[in-house]
Amino acid sequence: MLALIAGTGALPPALVARLDTPPIICAMRGFEPAVPVDINFRLEHLGSFLAKLKDRGVTRICMAGAVRRPPVDPAAIDAATAPLVPRIQAALTHGDDGALRVVIGIMEEMGFTILPAQDVAPDLLPCAGVPTKVGPASSHTSDAFAGEECVLEMGLADTGQACVIREGAVVVREDSHGTDAMLNKLALPYDTKPMASDPLDWAFDVAVDLAKEVKAWFAKGPQRPADAPGGILFKGPKPNQDRRADLPLIGPRTAMLAAEAGLDGIVIEAGGVLVLDLPIVRRILDAQGMFLWVRERGAI
Structure with missing residues (x-):
């Protein structure tokens, strides 16, 4: 099962149109994509969000679309995300690419395979x-x-x-x-x-x-x-x-x-x-x- 973490812009709809099996479409709160969303999440709940994906049988994740680094509310961090806080905080002090590397690393440690957009749609x-x-x-x-x-x-x-x-x-x-x-x-x-x-x-x-x-x-x-x-x-x-x-x-x-x-x-x-x-x-x-x-x- 594939989960598409969709940001804004034209890329997420283009990927969905090319998939034979509809993915589970997820979006970070505040960055609503131009495709219907199945799961909304916030960065403070990243741990529980990833656990939910595993419970739904997701093994692969594709991230596509524009997302800016959101502000983090320490009071909103849930128990499943608390162990990840030091790494998330460190990621947010780096640039976009550094932050992505940290998030990808967390996902891979939880057993997910990260699928690049160009693998979903090689024609792009x-x-x-x-x-x-x-x-x-x-x-x-x-x-x-x-x-x-x-x-x-x-x-x-x-x-x-x-x-x-x-x-x-x-x-x-x-x-x-x-x-x-x-x-x-x-x-x-x-x-x-x-x-x-x-x-x-x-x-x-x-x-x-x-x-x-x-x-x-x-x-x-x-x-x-x-x-x-x-x-x-x-x-x-x-x-x-x-x-x-x-x-x-x-x-x-x-x-x-x-x-x-x-x-x-x-x-x-x-x-x-x-x-x-x-x-x-x-x-x-x-x-x-x-x-x-x-x-x-x-x-x-």
């Missing part, structure tokens, strides 16, 4: 190459190296997984609000309606609504103007990231916002970034004369 992890009609120019190679170096520095500081590079220089870095919020800052004036940037606003992001959003975006007729500033969105995993959870993700909304920011294309690290609805992403970028480069780390 595209092969290296350029699937779009347009490919990167030679100048984008230096931008890609600069983006790779920037994301490496950000990853070591656990501050983000994406940046915008233009002519070899960093224009903006991702912060805790995510990639789409970063791109919203660069949106050109012809963007008539900012898109949701807060993960808590993404509850509508299921397949039907996403298709409607893309259709409405095309109907609006946005085009990259002749004087678009150019540059790339670069996104990749943190160095030494535990890839069983929290792999970075792009999707149609990312592609639309990249177009509205006047970028030339998107570069993602091969094997390290999930792509939601690749055919739609490709269609958006092709319509704007932009590229997607799924690039091996260090590739020229």
